[in-house]
Amino acid sequence: QQQVKQSPQSLIVQKGGISIINCAYENTAFDYFPWYQQFPGKGPALLIAIRPDVSEKKEGRFTISFNKSAKQFSLHIMDSQPGDSATYFCAATRNFGNEKLTFGTGTRLTIIP
Amino acid sequence: GAVVSQHPSWVICKSGTSVKIECRSLDFQATTMFWYRQFPKQSLMLMATSNEGSKATYEQGVEKDKFLINHASLTLSTLTVTSAHPEDSSFYICSALTSGRYQETQYFGPGTRLLVL
Numbered sequence: 001q002q003q004v005k006q007s008p009q010s011l012i013v014q015k016g017g018i019s020i021i022n023c024a025y026e027n028t029a030f031d032y033f034p035w036y037q038q039f040p041g042k043g044p045a046l047l048i049a050i051r052p053d054v055s056e057k058k059e060g061r062f063t064i065s066f067n068k069s070a071k072q073f074s075l076h077i078m079d080s081q082p083g084d085s086a087t088y089f090c091a092a093t094r095n096f097g098n099e100k101l102t103f104g105t106g107t108r109l110t111i112i113p
Numbered sequence: 114g115a116v117v118s119q120h121p122s123w124v125i126c127k128s129g130t131s132v133k134i135e136c137r138s139l140d141f142q143a144t145t146m147f148w149y150r151q152f153p154k155q156s157l158m159l160m161a162t163s164n165e166g167s168k169a170t171y172e173q174g175v176e177k178d179k180f181l182i183n184h185a186s187l188t189l190s191t192l193t194v195t196s197a198h199p200e201d202s203s204f205y206i207c208s209a210l211t212s213g214r215y216q217e218t219q220y221f222g223p224g225t226r227l228l229v230l
Contacts, residue, residue: 036221041204043223043224044157044221049218089156096217097217098145103157106154106156108154
């Protein structure tokens, strides 16, 4: 009930391409879905987040698509750059973020020239 | 804004000693902080939720007597690994909760790498 499933585990994308990472959740009580970016040896950094009352949110090259009925959400990185190479975690929480995060298993993204 | 620091960033200690890790919210007050543990190439595992002025809430399977958490002020939480053993070697990360316009958001510290010899 508390799981967040994330795929793929690893992803290689050419520079300039679109990187897509998918997550699915089970608990319908989740109401806040952030994405975090983590570089090796560093703590996760908040990238973008969405609430279920919208189907899409865009910030620069990063877009979250949200499908409430399917209980799925995804991160799209447009015009992917080598600097985007990192591990990405989706997460979900309840009470508009006021409770603990349930993390996905992570996606290691590599952008090749 | 929303900066969280951790100290130390690296610590190496002998087996049997205790190690204290500090987590500070630098530009905001955090009534709630979280402590995570992360093994290489794995996701973050929540260890405990720390609330200012009250006892921490530990996740199932986390030994509260081994991982002592103190949240004595609105900007500081500490994690003490008592009688550390090599299996406690890991990357420990804290986060602090801050209020936004529509939701609360967790901001993470840079992490502390612990190596127990």
